[in-house]
Amino acid sequence: MANDTKVTARIDPTLKSEAEALLDDMGLNFSVWITMATKALVNERKIPFEVKASPFYSDENTKILEDRLKKYTAGSSTSNHGLLEDK
Incomplete structure (x- = not known):
């Protein structure tokens, strides 16, 4: 480990705590998880999980917003401002 490189990242404290609790349940820590994710990135040559837009940008929600x-x-606005992600 003497040849390891230190990586620094900023993350929301609540998100970090929740992730640490989950990783702890799995017997892992952030350092191990970052190494695992990075190895998967390099080996698979892709992000090792699906990345997608939030429901706000879905086709269905876009149609609602356009309507x-x-x-x-x-000149006939409605008072209901809920979006799909509110459902």
Whole structure:
């Protein structure tokens, strides 16, 4: 380990605590998890998990927003502002 490189990252404290608790349940720590994820990245030559946009950018939600914009510009706005991620 004398030849290891130190990596520094900023992360929300609550998110870090939740992740540490999960990793602890698995018998791991952040350092081991980062090494595992990095090895998977290098070996697979891709991010080792699915990366996708939030529900806010889904086709269904975009249609809802476009419909609301049409109503708003026509002068008939609605008071319901919930989006799909609110459901």
